[in-house]
Amino acid sequence: MRDVTLAIAGSGGDGVITAGDFIVQAAARKGLNAFMLKSYGPQIRGGESSARIRISDRPLYSQGDFVDFLVVFSWKDLARFLDEIKLRKGAVVLYDEADKTPPEEFPIDAELGAELIPVPFKKMAAEEIKVPLTKNMVALGVIAELLHLPLDAIKDAVIKKFGKRKPEAAEVNIHAIDLGKKWVNDNLPKGTQIVLEAEGTDEPKLVMTGDDAVAFGALHAGVKVFAGYPITPASPILEFLSKWLPNFGGTVVQTEDEIAAISYAIGASWAGRQAMTASSGPGIALKQEALGLAGIAEIPLVVVNVQRVGPSTGIPSKSEQADLYQAVGGTPGDIPRVVLAPSDVEDNFQVAIEAFYLAEKYQIPVIILSDQFLGERSETIDEKVLFARKRVISRQLAKLNGGEYKRYKLTDTGVSPMTIPGMRGGQYITSGLEHLEDGRPTSSGTIHQVMSEKRARKLHLIAEESGFVRTYGDPEAELAILAWGSSKGAVREAVEAAAEQGLKVKAIVPQLIYPLPEKVLDEALQGVKRAVVIELSYGAQFYRFLRAYYDGLPAETYSYARGGANPLLVSEVLEQIQKYAQEA
């Protein structure tokens, strides 16, 4: 196999995620591609958790629909993840023999013909290593041996983690890994192995989560003030920047609430420094009023929304794509804003840079619509692609020539000269009131119209910025899948699978959602007769948004939309393609 998906399920204390992290890091060191999803129950410590890792030497776009290889510490814990962990036919399942659940009660469909192998994980850890907590490391050894994962790289990762601080811990863990390896060789016939035949390159890869990537991208783009308030699944952005931003001369403030957070960012940007805030649905809702201020006052601002399942508290630890309406229309009045959607971990980094680029160039608030599925997953990333796009810009300052300075001067582009404190003669009033060119408030409808037009002109230019639409698949296809954000992964894979089945289909995934890059979409849709809009939103928000804003949809446009929590499957998309595609 060149492409393996494995999952480990257990309780918090079982070290499931740690084991998964080591596997991903090992893969990265070997230049392999890896993709890991973590999943937790509602309990903070000691509850059920699972890690799901896919490894390949081919590019990976999704978590993989089916699991080839499953490690179960406790059947009860596994039972909580049945929505998420579907086994492939003939999968290998290793379970801790210490769990006394009778086989007929295993929550596994007998028809799958899975190979069930009891392993004394707990026993080996307790009796041979004398450290029950190393159960996960024993399992790691077993997994590595069965899959032919690079054991040296795994050990390197372990050593790096405990590093200089705890050399004994590293030793114990490595011992446990070796024990697991040995157990396989001593106990299992050779044929049990699912050998991963992927060949790594010599180029080690980076391992990053989407939240880290967006934070890192912001840092690279020059963010100087980040203000946030903790919320799942956006807190890692706050935590990343708390740790690393000060070194780069910036400051992080954990504010009293989300309103204060966006307010700090607005104040900082108005004063002349690049600023960002991040949250998830409920917190983003609280920011809407201030967002309108940034819109009418034309203050550059980046707001990250790591979407989770809504409405309200919803399912905080799961993903959904149902905050699109809020991004496009959550603020009263007609406010100019930009909505960008990253579609994988690396894209989170790139989109953060683009967000600052657009925010600063057009003096406009930019919303990044990430989601839990992007934010919390880990992916291996090629270092070289990371800094490839070069759109890092700083504040574009007005040139003052002693004449009367008009902050909101009517211009062809809609972008007006901006000053910041310290620029002599650059003083002006900023306000959320409708205003004249010099910033003074007005209640004239005529001026309101002119200023609305001015602000909207920026959107026309932004829609024409290049590089914001990705297409995959057969350029000649009559069927197009339209998708956005994190749905891209499953869609791209489905399109490739469809091609293998001889089905002609292309996928179109805009990175810029608002304003829509209409011309590029028009081109991408040339020759397309049927389209299916695919998304994880019960209300089909993207489908409706396209209907509302885009004139170029094929007459035959269908919607495939469902609520979130469970990530989109390749097979779901493929089913849609099969339904509507012509044969090649």
Next chain:
Amino acid sequence: MRDVTLAIAGSGGDGVITAGDFIVQAAARKGLNAFMLKSYGPQIRGGESSARIRISDRPLYSQGDFVDFLVVFSWKDLARFLDEIKLRKGAVVLYDEADKTPPEEFPIDAELGAELIPVPFKKMAAEEIKVPLTKNMVALGVIAELLHLPLDAIKDAVIKKFGKRKPEAAEVNIHAIDLGKKWVNDNLPKGTQIVLEAEGTDEPKLVMTGDDAVAFGALHAGVKVFAGYPITPASPILEFLSKWLPNFGGTVVQTEDEIAAISYAIGASWAGRQAMTASSGPGIALKQEALGLAGIAEIPLVVVNVQRVGPSTGIPSKSEQADLYQAVGGTPGDIPRVVLAPSDVEDNFQVAIEAFYLAEKYQIPVIILSDQFLGERSETIDEKVLFARKRVISRQLAKLNGGEYKRYKLTDTGVSPMTIPGMRGGQYITSGLEHLEDGRPTSSGTIHQVMSEKRARKLHLIAEESGFVRTYGDPEAELAILAWGSSKGAVREAVEAAAEQGLKVKAIVPQLIYPLPEKVLDEALQGVKRAVVIELSYGAQFYRFLRAYYDGLPAETYSYARGGANPLLVSEVLEQIQKYAQEA
């Protein structure tokens, strides 16, 4: 003339609004129809203000595009209202001779051929009445005499206002009115009069503003807790209920902010009492998070948004229809909600009742999208029509039979049995988390989907409730105007004017915006070949909303959309009709 529009412009101290109020009240007493718009500059006291009153014995739907009769206390103040006050050709203009502006500087278009009459308002008040403040009353006498307004009714109104508390004040004012009347007879030739030939009925009418009407409607529907935070132009709702709700066993709380306001209302409704909150754009933005809670927890709730010009602080004292997106999609996730739009003052009353009806029947948050143009204007209303619709209902309580109680039971209608505190055995958990039928939290995607479907089923039923679409004009027309909310007035009048010009057109105005009553719209649009969607939103929110949600739009559907502040004119709509209508 059977239909006169008059305007009075001056400074705050001039008593312009008071004079206007007396005219409207007098009209109401005589059973005439009146319609009054007030307009203020940004200064709270002493700034410019204007009253614009239209009177007729025919039904009035709008403010009237042109002013027939203008009273100017100060030309400088008038100049601030030129966006709003357009004179009809040959209009009569009375101005205070105390204002020494040279005639060539009068801000009046010479081509209109207005008849300019200097009047010693200030002088008569100061010298003859010895109370300079009665200038407005002198003017009232002049106006009444020139227009043949019912002087007795005006005097009654004055007496009522000062009533028993200040009989001397009433006397002085009546004296001033008589003086004004006498001045006309002594000084002006008979032909100057613009006689209002409207015959009043014997049925006195009520005078109400839209904000009062929505508050009164809520009171009639049984609201028991109202929580609000002041904001222009919604504060009168808070003030009305502060005054009158306690008598009906209810309570008003002015909370610390808008979030607390909606929270109080949610708590009260959850505990079993009908509850409401009201605000305008910025405050409604702050309520979005809590609104999502009411949505997923299925708590009946009424939220009034008296829209003003946005984005952000915008133009607080002017109207716009640009919070539609926020109403439909301002909350993260796919939340079920209802959006109702009243279209005139009486409708504000009716819609409040409908809002509680839908909220309680379907356990859903209902947003009323009023606007400043509706909220702050006064209209005469026929008492008999007020209580005609009968959809007042109270909380629909579950019948407990001792079995297991499931608050969120999956039902065909999507409506589940609801209990309130005090009902033994009716305890359950409410939360903003996705939940099982009994309210316990879950993070299952499968259940999220099922519950999303359940909540959405209610919307299908609501869309089929009767009485939510109004149509005007020629049922056979091939051209339809689609409009919503306060735009109705100008649209309806334009449709009538078009008919007089032999143009075939109909207007369709849904009162229920979300979910759209699709079947009734389909019927209304039968035979329609072209449609124009007309609204006061720079971003054409209603047009886009219809595209997104409604499949029945004619292929040829146009958008006429502009930003607010200036109310929609009949002539603007007529122009659109002329552009697209076929001749009769």
Next chain:
Amino acid sequence: MEPVKLTAKDYKTSVPIVWCPGCGDFGVLNAMHQAAAELAIPPENLMVVSGIGCSSRIGGYVNAFGFNTIHGRALPIASGAKLARPEMTVWAAGGDGDGYSIGTNHFVHTIRRNSDLTYIVMDNNIYGLTKGQVSPTTPHGDVTKSTPMGNPDRPLNPLALALELGATFIAQGFSGNVKHLRDLIVQGTRHKGFALINVKSPCVTFRGRQEFTVVREHGVYLDESHDPSDWNQAHEVTQWSEKIPLGVIYKIEGVPTLDQVAADLQEKAREKQHFESTKDLLRIFH
């Protein structure tokens, strides 16, 4: 119906409790169950309104009308509920983040209105549910996930703040002493007015088990020498820096509550206006 003796068990629910093993909030929950039994409140007459946080899950763990609302809004939602149904008992509950960070505005103004709630704050000096960020009561200098180089802020003193704001009942409890806490909840519930019960309720996962020891070692139970009706004494107690006061710190009676004020106003309005029906009210529009 004949009265049945209620016990703590009658207030338990079947909702699975998802706190970490050893979490301080278990003690608070037990105290609430016991207090409800002692007060003999029929479960259907009890409302428990919480915000969002580990602690706020408690809204689902009491057999009552429980409402696990949104982050920071427990107090206004609970106040609305009490206003609507003054005959019911309303407990509000939540964490230090919920009450003293995002919810501070409501904390201040709920106290000012003397809304008749018992507000139980499980103060663990950390954001538990979001996995360990700094809270307004985290000690200065402590490393948390969002203050990797130490908390730069000075902690808020909720007891002193409540006192300054005119709270009519202020107490502090410890989740390691359920009986004492139960008594505080009973007293707070019987108190007519806003009752703040700040509970030292350690987060063992993000601040460690030693937090229990800290309270055990530094906790001082207020005895008769403390007069809770004396503002100055109370103030001094709230300013202790080494010792942790436990017990009723301040208490005054007779300040009108939000719902009483509302009832009085209704009576006054009826006397003055006596409208019988909304039709009567039409006269104001003539």
Next chain:
Amino acid sequence: MEPVKLTAKDYKTSVPIVWCPGCGDFGVLNAMHQAAAELAIPPENLMVVSGIGCSSRIGGYVNAFGFNTIHGRALPIASGAKLARPEMTVWAAGGDGDGYSIGTNHFVHTIRRNSDLTYIVMDNNIYGLTKGQVSPTTPHGDVTKSTPMGNPDRPLNPLALALELGATFIAQGFSGNVKHLRDLIVQGTRHKGFALINVKSPCVTFRGRQEFTVVREHGVYLDESHDPSDWNQAHEVTQWSEKIPLGVIYKIEGVPTLDQVAADLQEKAREKQHFESTKDLLRIFH
């Protein structure tokens, strides 16, 4: 460039002032113009951040970088600005509704962080801009548009609240005494840390001209007998019920400010981490 002597006039703008004739806020504006001149802050180095309200219009009336923001958010916006540009002077301004009602959460936590702002609150005990509703500082029993039968709530005491929260500079001024107020603003601006200046600034339209008389009659200027570094004395002064204290009530130096803490942290981080570029940071992902 040669230094030019700045006068109050240099801080005026051409923005039309829309306050009612006689409004207290005129006095505050004059005091601000004079204070800026006295402090000789170049206009381009001054930021004036206000919320929304009659008083908050002041953000547009000073020749500076003025920001008339949104209701209740002046403090966090001003704090963000100061954090971004610590070399600039930042004044925050607003009304009692803006600061003590919708903005309370920020008031509390801005004080806690000792954000280096001078916060001038034009306290008129009413909501002016929205035409006369009750505010958190409206006296109990007063009739307002939203309390037609009298304000049922007890007013908030912002001075006492700030003191309890650890504010490092607390003063009260009167818009009827521009010179005194100017001095307070000068002192507040020179103070390194959060400086609250609550200004009795009557709303003549909704509370009448007699409000000026009330302050004139009951105002007591603090003299040398008052030691502003003494917390207990300061506390006593904030509790006066008949008299209205005017002057600097409390003041301590040396508490680190938000921007200082941030600068220290940056230095510490650079010492410890010394990443030269974001490329360097890649190593954390290996």
